[in-house]
Amino acid sequence: MAIRENGAGGGEDQMVVFQLTEQTYGIDIASVYEIIRMEAITRVPRTPGFVEGVINLRGKIIPVIDLCKRFNLQLTERTGSSRIIIVNVAGNTIGMIVDAVSEVLRVPLDSIEPPPPMIHGIDAAYLKGIAILDSRLVILLNLEKILYEHETNELQGFGLETA
Secondary structure (H helix, E strand, C coil): CCCCCCCHHHCEEEEEEEEECCEEEEEEHHHEEEEEECCCCECCCCCCCCEEEEEEECCEEEEEEEHHHHCCCCCCCCCCCCEEEEEEECCEEEEEEECEEEEEEEEEHHHEECCCCCCCCCCHHHEEEEEEECCEEEEEECHHHCCCHHHHHHHHCCCCEEC
16 A cells, blocks of 8 residues: 555555445555546457456556456446546556445554455455454455456557556
8 A cells, every 4th residue: 555644553544445246445546547437348359257348548548347247246237326447457557347436545554454364255365454444344455466467468468558
């Protein structure tokens, strides 16, 4: 996590918080370039099932993945709240479809716990930790693990932008 401030409790991280299938997730704000409304996505043949296709973002071709498909979660209907979060993953720019983006949140470092050893649903490799905030839990994603190396190589074959 990039933004750390000194203070009581040993600092904090700043995250973009979003929803997927009624669960709350967070990613490091330093990895986020921008958040855009859903737009037409051009399908590309012979790509992994979680890749929705590509978009043209101000002249750059950006691959877009559906995080529900990536994490093998129940697919949800796209709504007016659905967004594409443009992020940097391992030096590459990709878009991630989420159900809604809710807020930018400062999370005290002492409220972040490592992922429990027995995780159901999302592969533990994708998890950075779990933030415990008052009455809610925010699952923190490790963007560097969202794509495996061979998947990044596949995406580069159809125009993956390098940061």
